[in-house]
Amino acid sequence: MFDDIRGKRVLITGASSGLGQHFARLFAQRGAAVTLAARRLDRIEAECEALRSSGAEATAVALDVRDSASIAHLFAEADQPFDIVVNNAGISGAARALDLTEGDWDATLDVNLKGPFLVAQAAAKALRQEERGGSIVNVASIVALRVATELSAYAASKAGLVHLTRALSLEWARYGIRVNALCPGYVETEINRDFFATPAGEAMVKRIPQRRLGRMEDLDGAMLLLASEAGAYITGTALVVDGGHSNASL
Numbered sequence: 001m002f003d004d005i006r007g008k009r010v011l012i013t014g015a016s017s018g019l020g021q022h023f024a025r026l027f028a029q030r031g032a033a034v035t036l037a038a039r040r041l042d043r044i045e046a047e048c049e050a051l052r053s054s055g056a057e058a059t060a061v062a063l064d065v066r067d068s069a070s071i072a073h074l075f076a077e078a079d080q081p082f083d084i085v086v087n088n089a090g091i092s093g094a095a096r097a098l099d100l101t102e103g104d105w106d107a108t109l110d111v112n113l114k115g116p117f118l119v120a121q122a123a124a125k126a127l128r129q130e131e132r133g134g135s136i137v138n139v140a141s142i143v144a145l146r147v148a149t150e151l152s153a154y155a156a157s158k159a160g161l162v163h164l165t166r167a168l169s170l171e172w173a174r175y176g177i178r179v180n181a182l183c184p185g186y187v188e189t190e191i192n193r194d195f196f197a198t199p200a201g202e203a204m205v206k207r208i209p210q211r212r213l214g215r216m217e218d219l220d221g222a223m224l225l226l227a228s229e230a231g232a233y234i235t236g237t238a239l240v241v242d243g244g245h246s247n248a249s250l
Contacts, residue, residue: 002224006031010227011074011082013065013119014089016043018189019139022216023086023223028056030224035082037063037074038089065089065115071122081126081134084227087116088139090157094150105153112157113164120168124177133176137226138165140181140238142246158183162238169236178235180226185242187214209244218243 010027014020015036028034028051036044036058044060051058061077064070065087090112095104120136127134143151144158162181169179185208188196195201196213205213222241225231240246 002030002228002230004229005084005224005227008032008083009035009078009080010084010086011035011037011119011123012086012088013037013063013115015047016040018191019184019187019216019219020086020088021047022219023088024058025051026220026223027084027227028054028058032084033057033059035059035061035078037061039064063089065119066110068118071118075122075126078126081130081132082123083132083134085119085123085134085136086139086223086227087119087136089115090139092151092154095153096150097152100153108153109157109160112154113160116161117164117168120179124168124172124175127177128172128175133178135227135231136168136177136179137223138162138179138181140165140183142183142185142240142242144181144183144238145240146246165238166236173235178226178231180231180234180236181238182219182222182226183238183240183242183246184219185214185240185245187216187219189216207245207248208242209248212243214241214243 010032012020012024015024016038024034024036036048038044041062048058048060061074063074116138138161140161141158143155144162147155165179165181219241222239
């Protein structure tokens with residue numbers, strides 16, 4: 001299963017750490033040619049070196065998803081369209097709505113909503129020009145579906161991303177381009193590990209029906225399904241992977 005990933009050209013944004021780095025390794029292990037894109041070029045260059053040493057085809061590209069010129073440069077330099085695009089770049093930042101600054105709001109929406117749109121648009125244009133289909137996977141969040149305190153900008157951006165996913169899927173289905181969203185629950189990463197070791201973090205984990213945080217590899221099956229021909233008839237969906245968290249009792 002998922003054998004059609006081999007030989008595919010895959011772009012992953014926000015690939016310098018966390019889920020982006022994990023997804024890059026996932027596709028590389030299955031024989032895809034991966035392009036890791038992020039602002040921190042030193043981090044992704046080191047990761048590409050490690051992937052190439054294991055026999056994978058990996059390229060590092062500097063990318064700022066907020067900057068249309070940066071995106072245009074990436075796609076202009078690509079010798080072929082990307083078969084699969086994973087829009088993973090994102091920021092959060094907790095702040096109460098009354099304390100949220102206009103700058104913080106704009107920064108969150110620029111990275112989490114405008115950025116995925118600009119990358120998806122560039123990818124779709126390249127695929128349509130070559131008359132090829134492809135798959136775009138937008139990494140959203142369960143906060144797109146149910147809100148949490150102190151995350152108003154993040155929740156709005158991810159809810160917008162899910163609805164954008166649906167809108168793009170409707171327009172681009174005729175070109176054979178599928179657009180879906182992956183909505184992870186709370187997944188342990190290097191960024192949140194310390195918080196989930198605190199009493200507040202432990203209390204949050206207890207509210208997850210499976211009584212544990214997600215592991216990055218828990219997302220692998222869903223990501224591969226949405227990216228590969230195994231999901232050829234799936235488009236415009238938001239696939240939740242959260243241990244039942246979004247269905248927990250209010």
